[in-house]
Amino acid sequence: MFDAPAAGPAGLRYAPDFISKATEGELIRHIRALPLAPFQFGQFEGKRRVASFGYRYDYASRRLECAEPIPSWLNGIVAAIQSFGGVSTEIGQILCTEYDCGVGIGWHRDKPHFDRIFGLSLGSACKFRFRRRTENGWERFTLDAAPRSLYLMAGDARQIWEHSIPPVEAPRYSITFRTMVETVRGAKASR
Ligand SMILES: O=C(O)CCC(=O)C(=O)O
Numbered sequence: 001m002f003d004a005p006a007a008g009p010a011g012l013r014y015a016p017d018f019i020s021k022a023t024e025g026e027l028i029r030h031i032r033a034l035p036l037a038p039f040q041f042g043q044f045e046g047k048r049r050v051a052s053f054g055y056r057y058d059y060a061s062r063r064l065e066c067a068e069p070i071p072s073w074l075n076g077i078v079a080a081i082q083s084f085g086g087v088s089t090e091i092g093q094i095l096c097t098e099y100d101c102g103v104g105i106g107w108h109r110d111k112p113h114f115d116r117i118f119g120l121s122l123g124s125a126c127k128f129r130f131r132r133r134t135e136n137g138w139e140r141f142t143l144d145a146a147p148r149s150l151y152l153m154a155g156d157a158r159q160i161w162e163h164s165i166p167p168v169e170a171p172r173y174s175i176t177f178r179t180m181v182e183t184v185r186g187a188k189a190s191r
């Protein structure tokens with residue numbers, strides 16, 4: 001059910017076959033039916049297409065904004081992710097992404113409003129790459145993320161290491177589930 005990748009970043013967990021082929025097919029069908037929009041960061045447009053639920057990070061205003069509520073077709077998988085994450089895991093944000101052939105994502109760390117990051121891979125495999133700076137250059141690690149697998153980035157894997165995906169060779173979909181940091185959860189509770 002769950003493998004700790006050999007010599008990978010601390011805080012990275014990987015679960016192959018987290019969902020069935022039938023569930024994968026259903027989720028892809030739902031994602032394809034969404035009004036996906038090219039990822040916008042400032043004046044740049046990424047080639048991947050996305051839809052956000054719960055919250056959305058706006059690169060123009062550089063603020064976290066409210067997004068559409070999490071739709072009910074995601075309820076089952078959210079429950080499975082929360083139970084994988086353990087007690088007090090509450091998913092606040094979901095990003096559905098479509099990568100066409102030749103599309104990837106550049107090096108980055110996710111925005112600081114988010115805490116732990118769970119990623120479900122659908123449709124095809126990808127090389128999920130990690131790097132962190134060392135005194136003499138970069139230390140690197142690649143996770144082979146199979147379709148239907150789940151990765152979790154927490155601790156160093158989330159806070160220190162950057163991640164990226166080189167252009168995919170077949171269409172890939174992903175659903176990223178994020179918990180919110182305490183300050184964001186507190187602000188929401190007091191509204
Ligand atoms: O597609 C994925 O699995 C990861 C996407 C990602 O890193 C992000 O949207 O921040």
Ligand SMILES: [Fe+2]
Nearest residue numbers: 108109110163
């Ligand atoms: Fe990311």
